[in-house]
Amino acid sequence: MTVCLNPHCPQPNNPDRSQFCQTCGAKLLLGDRYRPVKLIGSGGFGRTFVGVDEYKPSHPRCAIEQFYTPDEGRSSHYQKACELFRQQAIRLEQLGQHPQIPDLLAHFDQEGRQYLVQEFVDGQNLAEELALTGTFDERQIRELLENILPILEFIHEREVIHHDIKPENIIRRDRDGQLFLVDFGAAKAVTAATLGHTGTVIGSAGYCAPEQTIGKATFASDLYSLGVTCVHLLTQIEPFDLFDSREGKWVWRDYLVDRTVSDRLARVLDKLLENPLSRRYHSAREVLQNLQHSPARAIVNPAPSVSPIAPSPSPRGELVPADEDLQKRIGTSYLLWVVGWVGISGLHRLYNGKIFSGALWFCTGGLFGLGQIVDVFLIPGMAEEQQAKIRAKLGISERGIPLNQQAAIAQTLTPNRHDQIAIKLLKAAQARGGQLSVTQAVMDTEIGFSDVEATLTKMVSSGYVSIENDPITGVVLYRFNEF
């Protein structure tokens, strides 16, 4: 398929090899070279497409960013926007020198619209990865920080603020697992600057630093958003729910159900998330130095079990695998009990007048008592660990705070395709107060109509979802009984 680049085209889908749009006659290829094949995002006056490079023999994919003004190039706004877009393009070309930022391939002005063509990073973004494999552990969070902080250092040295660090904008390339930082939002920046929306906030709600929400982003604002990204990936809870607005502080620790985080990492995350700029890190380098300093051994919120979906090795020297410890203690307790049992047989012999085996009783009986004493001291600890396991199963935090439905479900379902769709539908339904129409579901989840319908039907047959009609419009609504 080829997608027509005209934003007003009523029927933009065209056959694979067409040169001109069948509906509006517009030229389909960008610069006679890049063919847009799929629209993947739109907002304001910008749109993003996946394209293919027809000049290269293997037809590699590329990302095409389009920017247009409402008057299509006729006003002075447009001249200003063109100039700004050119500046953004130069900047992106410089940034593309970093191996973990997509290369800028081309910059065009075609039919009164501006275009940037960038290297396409084929892989999953971290939001998709989170939905698939569940919460990240300390090792994964450290890997993320150690990968992204040097990129931030690189762009900050070039006086660029990313403005929109979030899981969706970090992509893990399929080929080699390399993490990429994407979406430097040239179109968003130009829209804000040229259309008189001076107070326009660029960024995503929930991930924005306080100063960024009033239009005063600094380099530390990117570090703050990276901190929010980390605590979201650790807990799979939306940033809004991780912030206690009454107390004005982040409460991400309450939501660490089956995860342990070393004291050092916890302190780094807290400092990334400080509200006052003065108490936050000032550079990416400072964070890296703090992170790489000798590892601490203390543990925040120790809990015994490992996530059922993403069991990963605990980083040695950082965390104590609680299960191993518990098993060892149970083993010792049983051994003492068995020795004690032999001691009781000794008592029986003493009663029968057998002095030697009776004496044995004194030794083993003593051990039996010792076993009991050890039990008295061990059992409370074991009970506490069992409680932590039960809390993890019920999905409540140490303080009894119920965790989001989706978090619990994402951790227990096997990640097959239907379940992934079901999880996305659940989240969408939750955001809409527990019910959805098929159209809303397709819009919110960006999953195809037939997949959404098939999954909803399956959920209805399992009693998870019931069908009703909207009393006013008559539209079929799927009510999620869970909510």
Ligand SMILES: [Zn+2]
């Ligand atoms: Zn068209």
